[in-house]
Amino acid sequence: MGREAVGAVARLMTALGKLPGIGPKTAERLTHYLIAARPEEVLELAEAVRAIKVEIHPCRQCFNPTEGDLCHICSDPRRDATVICVVEQPKDLMALERATSYRGLYHVLGGRLAPLESLGPEQLTVDQLLRRVQEGGVKEVIMATNPNLEGDGTALYVSSLLAPLGVKVTRLARGLPSGSVLEFANSQMLSDALEGRQTF
């Protein structure tokens, strides 16, 4: 191996090591796997990684990452456009899609209201949610923020803005352990929480 190869190997290991859950050992193992793998396989991975930043952007309506103007959920005519489920992050949307038979639309806030961390309402897509509701046709907004204090607080804040608009606002049932996050809940818990949702 020449000097450049060493540089590229080191660069890849450093990059992989920055990923969540990947320590230096795993980064090294993955690097050696990729060195030995078929070129097509590796280039496909490289292309998929590149596409995430180059071709993916937030959906115009719900802020779920997508390649098109509207995401596959917003553009699906079979989905029920009268219900919007509000989540903090795209990964929460994915957890609900995987685990439940929910047929409505979503709205990704892009975070939570956390004044202690200097995360204010201006960093969230709250205005866009209000506009969606004001445009009419929405009967119910389900608050599916994380079941911890900041998630509950975010739901409380958003629902206080929705209240004057006369739309029904509900919150996931409290079957989920308090202080936890949606992404680690199992399918049954998520389905139950959605089924048993209550008026805010």
Add this chain to the structure above:
Amino acid sequence: MAAEKATALVLRTTDYSESSRIATLWTRELGKVRVLAKGGRRLRSTFESALDLLTVASIVLLRKSSGSLDLLVEARVVERFPRLTRDLKALYAAYYVAELLGDWTQENDPHPKLFDEALDALRTFGSPEVPTAARLLRFETVLLRELGYAPQTERCAVCRQTIPQASEQAFSAAAGGFVCPKCRNGRRGLVTVSRSAWQALRLLEGAEAEDAWKRIEPAEQKELRGLFNHYISYLLGRRPRTMLYLGE
């Protein structure tokens, strides 16, 4: 390494790695401590609910030598404050309490009275009996006293003479209290408050009866909110992040 038990209020948590978190806890016995909680991000972890913000937990920690983080080995929920998730004013007041305790107190410097006061305030925020704004002012009064910044109300903070009755009183953050007409001359950064707000502050300090402060009127609450925003920002050298959520 000695194992120690404590009652703790969770002030802050940050992810440290995929499966561990660093938590800032305000404990009754040890003051503020920073702990490493391993396996704290997984749902089934015993720490998960106990480390939610503003939860009171009974904890066991292993104290490390100075310079490294204590290790949290046990955490069990003792109390939560459900009103905070139903009343925005109460929630914002609670965030502000967490910020003041987290940023203003020193590590390993216990203040049991202030701890009890904070828990009582968190319990009372959002209750129909006491206005949240007044309850917060009372907490701040106790905090200022515990940290040695109780504002001088009766005597001039500069010359120590009794302050004469007047329709308005002048407060100097730099002097640490109200100042008499004589000492006001040429003094900058004075904040003027009405006589009734000045009296309300004396009620908050418990000058009359222990719970006389519960009767403070909205107009005085508002005036004192402004005064405390000014004084606390001066003492901290910056405006607390959560202060703007408190409104007037």
